[in-house]
Amino acid sequence: MLILKKDDYDKLLKHCQEGLPNEACGLIAGRRDGEVKTIEKVYLLSNVDESREHFTMDPREQFAAVKDARKNNLELLGNFHSHPETPSRPSEEDKRLAHDSASEYMILSLMEEENPVLNSFHIDKDKNVSRNEIKVI
Numbered sequence: 001m002l003i004l005k006k007d008d009y010d011k012l013l014k015h016c017q018e019g020l021p022n023e024a025c026g027l028i029a030g031r032r033d034g035e036v037k038t039i040e041k042v043y044l045l046s047n048v049d050e051s052r053e054h055f056t057m058d059p060r061e062q063f064a065a066v067k068d069a070r071k072n073n074l075e076l077l078g079n080f081h082s083h084p085e086t087p088s089r090p091s092e093e094d095k096r097l098a099h100d101s102a103s104e105y106m107i108l109s110l111m112e113e114e115n116p117v118l119n120s121f122h123i124d125k126d127k128n129v130s131r132n133e134i135k136v137i
């Protein structure tokens, strides 16, 4: 299970909405307690691809986020990105680019404007996808 605070969810949602029509992205950091991961900080990064179908995180922002997480004793839990026009599940490219089976890959679908859908996935080395439950508190 992945726990996300309502404030952070709102921040993430707003960042993705403001990024439209392109994909938006960022990193999540927090703490791990057995099977439960709690997100303590959401980093909103720029998508240097400026694309509707893929994203690349700004490497300098990424570096700054990793440094900040370390400074705050937080573990990097994974990343998030938006799907402006497609459902909340990893695309073939998302799977191809997923190299860390322990990482959370969160995808926020904005396909239905009134009904954003956020899921988190694990992608193993054979590219099998499983969904991890997100609890917004």
Ligand SMILES: [Zn+2]
Binding pocket: 081, 082, 083, 090, 091, 094, 107
């Ligand atoms: Zn994607």
